[in-house]
Amino acid sequence: MLGYTSYYFGRKKAYTIQSTNKRLTALPQFYGYYLAIWCAIPAFIIYSLWAIFEPTIVKLLILSDYANQGYLDDELNLIYEKTKALSRGQFTGEVTSLIQTSSEKYLNLRSIAQSSKVVIVLCIIIASVAYAYKRISSNNRTREPVEKFFNAVLFTASLAAILTTVGIVFSLIFQTIDFFKVIPLFDFVFGTHWYPAKAFVRDSSEALDPTMYSDTFGAVPIFAGTFFIAFIAMCVAIPIGLMSGIYLAEYASYKVRQYAKPLIEILAGIPTVVYGFFAALTVGPFLKDIGTAMGLEVSAESALAAGGVMGIMIIPFISSLSDDVITSVPQSLRDGSYAMGATKSETIKKVIFPAALPGIVGSILLGVSRAIGETMIVVMASGLAANLTLNPLESTSTITAQIVVILIGDQAFGDPKTQAAFALGMSLFIVTLCLNIVALRVVKKYREKYE
Amino acid sequence: MRKNGVNMIKISAKNVDVFYGKKQALFNINLDIEENQVTALIGPSGCGKSTFLRCLNRMNDVIDICKVQGEIVINDFNINDKGCDVVRLREKIGMVFQKPNPFPKTLYENISYGPTIHGMAQSKQEMDEIVETSLKKAALWEEVKDRLHEPGTGLSGGQQQRLCIARAISVQPEVILMDEPCSALDPIATAQIEELIDELKKEHTIIIVTHSMAQAARVSQRTGFFHLGELIEHGSTDKIFKNPDNIKTQDYITGRFG
Structure with a gap:
């Protein structure tokens, strides 16, 4: 509100100057923004500094009374916490006079701080606005500082996004390194037994014994499970997605396309949890029944159910992306082919498909990276036992599902079991990163070809 | 086919109307095209000359809302009849477009595309021959004979357009339709194409839409x-x-309008 008021004043003064027939160096709004920024920024900085330092200072002031009475640091902290609790009315223990007095003092200090904060911030707003207001004159530049300010805001926003990413990656890396200090990389990458539950039974007072884990964190079964389920998913998604994409782009009339495309895109909007219980409660038992009827032994939580449903989830990605890619193949190529006497299917097979291939490959790779990163469907429909198997009717597990298993419930930091989650996350990250990079490269290359 | 002076009539359009949706684009066109001659269609933009050209090989079929009425008789056969096989028709009537549109394939595959889909070559050798003669007729052979397996999109604009002409003649069409084939080319490439058109009329009937009166x-x-x-x-x-x-x-020819 204050910001808006100062904007208004700034603009008004600028109009006044303008009306006295002096030329301004910027539009009146800029003077308004200029003033609003001067109003907000210094006050905001002071306010945040205050908020950061206030508790510390209050604590120091209260505890200074007891500083020389021979209390230990821990006891001082306890007194302070009790004081705070009492002043909030949440104290349940015995109220001693010491705590009573310090609590009163605490409340007193807080109210002083509160009002002085308001006063100071207001003063600063008035001072800085007054300063900026005085600086508004016909030859003072305001456009540059305002533009610089917006530049800085946008820069900060993108910096925040980048820093968060970097932070996540680094925490992944450090935890992964810690994990590999206990579990040899070789065992992780080539071991074929994955029983992280074994790490539970360790008595925490015992020293860490790496040999104990030698066949606990072998990630081969879950890597294999991940790729296997992703493979099943792509077996479903690629043919259906691609064909529906081609149909939509080339054959469907305008009307059909108008309705079919949004319908397919609805599939993309279904939450994966819903897909998950669809797989676990509908598809899984259904497959089991069919299998039993055919005399096959099918686990209720089979890789086939998870992979198949995951494939359905990915269909809209592939269909919609390949539709876009095919539609963007220039009409002139189609005309050229038709003019040679080619039929529609010949044109699609020999001209359009090869021309669109890089884009289609890109969409498939994006689909694969989604399949690998998918969690809920696997957790719900394919079980959590990390079997090393290539039988689609048995249950397997994936990287993401294992991370869920490891991190559900209480866990201790620095425990190899927890760190195993980071190691898995790291490997997942590397795989999907590579896939995405390759996919984006391919798509970009395709774009360049036609622009 | 009737006689008309010295030249035979190759294509005869009778009462052709074309509609784009509700809008009529062509009104009652009657035009005879003579065999082994170059017929130029001129007129200001949007006058319907390209639309007429596209009627002749039924390329307007590709556009959903386009409807063609009337008779277009080629070799005593009305191509607007229901029984007309569009694939055969387009084999007989080739087309070159305004913008060079080579397929994103090698030069060789660009030329062999038509003969392959029409099953014109029995062996690799025959195909090689078709590719070579087509490129020679399009006056491109000398420039590209060492790089037949490089992508066709890597050629210059003029070369690409000659590649498209070579692609069109690879199936030995009787008629070649050209829709402003030089509008995207520089004067030198244009001159080459014009020379080529003159050469091609010995074996083909050519209909060319152009904006250049001089051309x-x-x-x-x-x-x-x-x-x-x-x-x-x-x-x-x-x-x-x-x-x-x-x-x-x-008025149009002297540049007073259009």
Whole structure:
């Protein structure tokens, strides 16, 4: 509100100057923004500094009374916490006079701080606005500082996004390194037994014994499970997605396309949890029944159910992306082919498909990276036992599902079991990163070809 | 086929109307195209000359809302009949477009595309021959014979357009339709294409849509002038350019409008 008021004043003064027939160096709004920024920024900085330092200072002031009475640091902290609790009315223990007095003092200090904060911030707003207001004159530049300010805001926003990413990656890396200090990389990458539950039974007072884990964190079964389920998913998604994409782009009339495309895109909007219980409660038992009827032994939580449903989830990605890619193949190529006497299917097979291939490959790779990163469907429909198997009717597990298993419930930091989650996350990250990079490269290359 | 002076009539359009949705684009066009001659269709933009050209190989089928009425008789056969096989028709009537549109394949595959889909070559050797003769006829062989397996999109604009002409003649069409084939090319490439057109008319009947009056005068023997969807006047190029009957034709040719 204050910001808006100062904007208004700034603009008004600028109009006044303008009306006295002096030329301004910027539009009146800029003077308004200029003033609003001067109003907000210094006050905001002071306010945040205050908020950061206030508790510390209050604590120091209260505890200074007891500083020389021979209390230990821990006891001082306890007194302070009790004081705070009492002043909030949440104290349940015995109220001693010491705590009573310090609590009163605490409340007193807080109210002083509160009002002085308001006063100071207001003063600063008035001072800085007054300063900026005085600086508004016909030859003072305001456009540059305002533009610089917006530049800085946008820069900060993108910096925040980048820093968060970097932070996540680094925490992944450090935890992964810690994990590999206990579990040899070789065992992780080539071991074929994955029983992280074994790490539970360790008595925490015992020293860490790496040999104990030698066949606990072998990630081969879950890597294999991940790729296997992703493979099943792509077996479903690629043919259906691609064909529906081609149909939509080339054959469907305008009307059909108008309705079919949004319908397919609805599939993309279904939450994966819903897909998950669809797989676990509908598809899984259904497959089991069919299998039993055919005399096959099918686990209720089979890789086939998870992979198949995951494939359905990915269909809209592939269909919609390949539709876009095919539609963007220039009409002139189609005309050229038709003019040679080619039929529609010949044109699609020999001209359009090869021309669109890089884009289609890109969409498939994006689909694969989604399949690998998918969690809920696997957790719900394919079980959590990390079997090393290539039988689609048995249950397997994936990287993401294992991370869920490891991190559900209480866990201790620095425990190899927890760190195993980071190691898995790291490997997942590397795989999907590579896939995405390759996919984006391919798509970009395709774009360049036609622009 | 009837006799008309010296030349045979190759294509004969009778009462052709074309509609785009509700809008009529061509009104009652009657035009005879003579065999082994170059016929130029001229007229201001949007006059329907390209639409007429696309009627001749039924390329308008590709556009959903486009409807063609009337008779277009080629070799005593009305191509607007239901029984007409569009694939055979387009084999007989090739087309070159305004913008060079080579397929994103190698030069060789660009040429062999038509012969392959029409099953014209029994062996690799025959195909090699077709590719070579087509490129030679399109005056491109000498420039590209060492790089037949490089992508066709890597050629210059003029070369690409000659590649498209080579692609069109690879299936030995009787008629070649050209829709402003030089509008995207520089004068030198244009001159090469015009020379080529002159050469090709010995074996093919050529219909060319062009915006350049000078080009029409240079390459064609017959000219038709379209205006607002109607065929205003047609006849020998000499007559149209030197002594047109219709005042509109004269105005257009002398650059007073359009």
